[in-house]
Amino acid sequence: MLNHDGLDIAWLGYATLRLDDADTVVYIDPGRYGVLDGYEVCSRTSSARSNRDPPGPAGDVICVSHDHHYDTDAIRKVADDDATVVLFEGINTHLIDRDVERPADLPYDIRKVDMEADIAVDDAIIRTTAAYNEPDGPHTRPTGEPYHPEGRGCGFHITLDGVSVYWPGDTDVLDGHEHLDVDVFCPPIGGTFTMDRHEAADLAEAMDPSLVVPIHYDTFEAIETDAEAFVEDLESRDVPVALDG
Template identity: 20%
Template structure:
């Protein structure tokens, strides 16, 4: 399985069974180095509705004639934009095209502004994605919360993607504790260095993970990891 990081929280997962992209904030993020038109996937997965996560989801879904998976209100919003969708909600799981997706809690918010109006897009979430017998956990945008320990206990997580930017999500200290609780085989920091407000040192964070006996990978936009 190949995991390619496109900056911020965007992640492309490619396997022999399926290819999916999570939170495809590409064209609005000059550091991503990816063109939405070049993305070939079987599904688009969204953690929440903020513009830096919703990103190019609708365009990618239309280009690939594939569904967007999202919490109910977010899926409805994407459907109104002309995309195929699969309505989900927190705690629910489903299988599609060779993979299983389960939505987990996250502590954040989820909305988008159109004109002068904020549109509520349901609750934020994390994603457990299982394919080829391996499980990935994308925490989305979240604060540290105690049930991360339960997520780690109930699921054998091969790779976890954790925000470290602080200010808008948990920072490195809380993400380090989350990594301990999740007991993932590999941890990849995300949601940092996109904007000045979330500037962090991903290499330093991974060095701290190593001191805890945890494998950390500070991927740069466009870099991949095999798992």
Template identity: 30%
Template structure:
């Protein structure tokens, strides 16, 4: 996408619950890595990137799942979840609950926390004409280059995932219409990581720093 382009999404379409937990609200209700959710609409689809407790929380899934909710995750998550659970691997594409889901890899390069051999996940989903990328717990990896999305949710905390600087470089690889920092402010990382991410992308990629349980707040970037 052009470096001159910018975009907006409906204010209530993307909700951040903290850490890596999001709700995308459109023609379908989609949660990604639900964690520490107080309340929310019942889900049509739940996407879970990997089985770590702060991403695959059976307690939080139970708060938002209906009997017909579809859950998409990797094989180790199956031990923690019940219901209509679909197991996927990076490279898969599926149409579920009216949403097109492309399964991406998520892994560390040179760190042991999220090894590539585990087959853990990021997701690109197409809904209502918009493409959303949730990177999962990952470093900047070659598979990100050339992903065409409107909105990219990227981890910025460092330690277990990309630093703010590495995430900014990844955003430049992807060039989404809008990027949203995540994986900070609770278990690891701080608001300063999100602000640094926005500063590094000023004039290059539009950044929206979301408030907890709400829509977009002040945007950095373009």
């Protein structure tokens, strides 16, 4: 777990991030591929709340960027009883080849967002951005079809207690990314389905955040990469970077 200006940031594996400013806890894309196996949470009303790692604090806000990261078992595992679940509107359970619940069947307040949302949930300011692979870009299937077509997912720009954290989602580097005002940038670096470590490093340098924390790599073979080389690349460009996990 890392701390930046009073905000705890934990990469729990794959695309799962936990943000905690001691008043509000946000989970982004929890679950898939066993990353939460053995992970426990304590209720926000529990005296164990101060013991953060482990167990982790229950989430007040759960954000899910697209179908591939929609895992209702994980949502139920990390969400507090009165949590709000922020879902990209394009999530369609009929297109998911896994056993998941419909959003309407989850016992939480559900808020759906598009690719241009700007909402407040508890103490979190949540903005969204487009997330997709370019049809003629490097991250497509052998048929030329993007792994993530436009309109099927989003990125999350979340501000807690004045600190902004940006998870761009499963995406290529897109026009406009470099202009975002971001304190902590959490890019995917695994390649294949998203930007790779070289593309992420170029974007991080252009964005000039206070800290870069890479995620979405090494969970399975298709997204294995050299995270230490990514760190060395950014350090050579004087971009602050840290690995978590």
